Amino acid sequence: EFLDALLRYDGRGDSLLVSSCPSCECPGISGTYRCIKCFDHQMVCQDCCLQRHENLPLHHINVWNGAFFEHMNLAAMGLRVYLGHTNCPMKKEPSLLTIIHTNGIHRVVIIFCGCGAAIHPQHQLLRRGWYPATIHQPSTCVTFIVLNHFHLQTLQSKLSAMHFVTAIERETDNMGLVSVKDRYISFLQMIHEWRHLMMLKRAGHGHDGSGVKGTRAGELAILCPACPHPGINMPSDWESCPPSDFFLHRLHIAADTNFHMKNRFKPGVHPDPGLGTGWAYFVENKEYKEFLLGYVSEKDISTCSGLTALDLANTRKSMGLHVTGVGASVCAHQGCIRPLGLGDLQKGKQYSNMDFIIFSSLRSCTLRSVLLSYDIFCQWMKKQQARHAKLPPMLHLNPNTKLTGVIPKFHLPAHKQQCHTKYSLNLRPGSGCTDGEGIERDWANINPAALSTKEMGEGSRHDTIDDLFGDWNYRKVMGLGKSLLHLIPCTTS
Structure with missing residues (x-):
């Protein structure tokens, strides 16, 4: 019974019983997209899937092609992540960013704020919980969640960065069919900086008038x-x-x-x-x-x-x-x-x-x-x-x-x-x-x-x-x- 439940979970589930998208219920539009990270695991249409993931750009999407599920990137489906303040009238041109998260390495299309009130791009990323690998023109980020997760893992179990990054690469593609660029060196630099920042933060230096130099x-x-x-x-x-x-x-x-x-x-x-x-x-x-x-x-x-x-x-x-x-x-x-x-x-x-x-x-x-x-x-x-x-x-x-x-x-x-x-x-x-x-x-x-x-x-x-x-x-x-x-x-x- 447990094996049957696992196979059903990997399959299309209740989508075989309905002819339209269960979210929008538009006639003639069937649900072929599902998120393997969302709790309900429901198969919906493309528009509903994008709407659900406006603030969840690091989820994995599968699409049913009539014979089997294929991996589909949210960026390829048209999702755009807007940074900066809400309803910015002057948005910059879209740019592609690599994000390292607990469930793999993602390619995300982001749009920086470009108006007069815009802050530096690195701060726009940091305010979303994404740590940039470089200060100028960042193209790779790692989420705060990943940094915190690895930090605690290595403190407790002395897990090496190499094994951790390799595990994330396998989360991205465990079959070796997709070429995943090595992010090990970038991750080493970011976790080195993160350790240092956490020591300063926990010692109260974020509120010290003398700053880090003091x-x-x-x-x-x-x-x-x-x-x-x-x-x-x-x-x-x-x-x-x-x-x-x-x-x-x-x-x-x-x-x-x-x-x-x-x-x-x-x-x-x-x-x-x-x-x-x-x-x-x-x-x-x-x-x-x-x-x-x-x-x-x-x-x-x-x-x-x-x-x-x-x-x-x-x-x-x-x-x-x-x-x-x-x-x-x-x-x-x-x-x-x-x-x-x-x-x-x-x-x-x-x-x-x-x-x-x-x-x-x-x-x-x-x-x-x-x-x-x-x-x-x-x-x-x-x-x-x-x-x-x-x-x-x-x-x-x-x-x-x-x-x-x-x-x-x-x-x-x-x-x-x-x-x-x-x-x-x-x-x-x-x-x-x-x-x-x-x-x-x-x-x-x-x-x-x-x-x-x-x-x-x-x-x-x-x-x-x-x-x-x-x-x-x-x-x-x-x-x-x-x-x-x-x-x-x-x-x-």
């Missing part, structure tokens, strides 16, 4: 509401609390490296500057690179950890790579990436890279106490004060802030015995049940995107990873209430 370093990052923020979620007299209560106002962060997030070296490729590098989670690129120039001969960190062999195995395969991984500084409790707490690695866990990343994430910290969880803290802290003095002045830790450290609980057993008592979270007052391994969950979330970002240009990669971690922080914030409610029994038992 964006400050790290300002687009989503902050962890559970971390201590003076003037926001801390008592006004927190600075005068007794030393025994310092842990209540302590910032607990975790640092680690990820060697899955590589980036391939591509000689001869045009520069690919980021649209907002340094505005969210990645450190400011220019300052970071200038700092690292003084440490090109630095050797990899030697560590007492038994996990060193695994790290070396990950870093040996660096031939032909521009970036061997990323280092990060995150909130140790919730796992939120810290503003300006992400940076590229060029060779293993070098001190210089991680020094810059860790202290960049603390550049605005005014708290008295910071606890750092790092799997090689026992080695990293050696000569740390001397290295700290060589950092750019803007990264120098507040002189009133005391930085101490621990080793995450899973990594600690692989260290020497002397580390077990000195850097154990179990023996650190005020640490509660924190395991210090939360950053590993950040890596598990981002790693499925590694194959896509490995082939990207530097700027596109930075903006994409910023966007992915922005969604990670957003979901952490949205789930904080449920998470804390779930953990209450653990704290009261």
